[in-house]
Amino acid sequence: MTGGVAISGVSKSFGPEGNRTTVLDDVSLTIGRGEFVSVIGPSGCGKSTLLKIVAGLIPADEGSVTVDGESVKTATRDKLIGLVPQSPALLPWKTVLDNVRLPMRINPKANAGRTLRHPEELLTSFGLGHALHKYPSQLSGGMQQRAAIARAFVFDPGVLLMDEPFSALDEMNRDQQRLGLLEFWQSNRKSVLFVTHSVPEAIMLSDRIVVMAAHPGRIAEVIDVDLPRPRSVEAYATDEFRDLEGHVRRTLHSVMEETHV
Numbered sequence: 001m002t003g004g005v006a007i008s009g010v011s012k013s014f015g016p017e018g019n020r021t022t023v024l025d026d027v028s029l030t031i032g033r034g035e036f037v038s039v040i041g042p043s044g045c046g047k048s049t050l051l052k053i054v055a056g057l058i059p060a061d062e063g064s065v066t067v068d069g070e071s072v073k074t075a076t077r078d079k080l081i082g083l084v085p086q087s088p089a090l091l092p093w094k095t096v097l098d099n100v101r102l103p104m105r106i107n108p109k110a111n112a113g114r115t116l117r118h119p120e121e122l123l124t125s126f127g128l129g130h131a132l133h134k135y136p137s138q139l140s141g142g143m144q145q146r147a148a149i150a151r152a153f154v155f156d157p158g159v160l161l162m163d164e165p166f167s168a169l170d171e172m173n174r175d176q177q178r179l180g181l182l183e184f185w186q187s188n189r190k191s192v193l194f195v196t197h198s199v200p201e202a203i204m205l206s207d208r209i210v211v212m213a214a215h216p217g218r219i220a221e222v223i224d225v226d227l228p229r230p231r232s233v234e235a236y237a238t239d240e241f242r243d244l245e246g247h248v249r250r251t252l253h254s255v256m257e258e259t260h261v
């Protein structure tokens with residue numbers, strides 16, 4: 001069985017017949033088993049659209065996607081994919097623990113025989129052991145988003161899709177959350193497709209960074225992040241980190257210049 005995600009020749013257009021806009025044009029990308037890949041690029045280049053296609057939320061017009069060797073339809077049915085949206089989407093009338101338990105309680109028959117992660121343990125590893133019985137409104141935005149990430153791990157999926165999970169947080173909180181995710185992921189390696197607007201975030205977390213260009217959305221460059229793992233906050237201060245940051249920013253800059261010509 002092939003691990004990870006294989007995206008091959010994916011194209012997508014929106015709009016009525018005769019006035020369609022190509023949002024993704026022939027996008028191909030593989031994410032190896034246990035590899036962390038970030039996608040960065042100008043607003044409107046199709047990052048979220050690509051993630052939604054991999055998640056099975058919208059169909060591609062052309063091309064194919066496989067997740068752990070299965071079609072997206074089978075992979076979503078078998079819960080091989082964990083999805084973390086931009087906002088935590090926790091039910092306000094349920095405790096944090098019940099929110100994380102919820103995916104297991106929906107359709108328990110279909111979940112029979114699956115390896116499930118223990119919700120209390122998951123929440124504790126995300127630093128929320130003291131908040132199990134609190135309601136989402138009693139938690140900070142960062143803590144709510146951590147609960148949403150913990151929820152995505154319940155079925156222990158091989159693939160995690162994250163669409164700017166920290167974008168609503170202020171920079172200090174955001175950095176804390178990203179380092180928390182990094183630490184958890186480094187001991188729970190999953191294939192990750194991570195959409196972000198933050199260059200340091202992409203570098204800190206990723207094995208590879210996919211820089212996309214817009215109109216139509218396409219892959220402009222794939223940059224290897226060869227910083228040693230495990231990484232921690234000290235990585236920010238290294239020359240290698242700064243060199244990579246310069247490289248990614250220059251690539252983004254040229255992609256944006258091209259777009260505006």
Ligand SMILES: Nc1ncnc2c1ncn2[C@@H]1O[C@H](COP(=O)(O)OP(=O)(O)OP(=O)(O)O)[C@@H](O)[C@H]1O
Nearest residue numbers: 014015023041042043044045046047048049050197
């Ligand atoms: N359901 C839809 N119907 C019509 N147009 C859509 C739809 N979804 C996305 N688009 C358009 O596709 C383009 C790409 O959108 P998408 O959200 O994928 O970009 P993005 O790179 O994630 O942007 P951002 O960085 O601003 O979040 C945009 O021009 C958007 O307006």
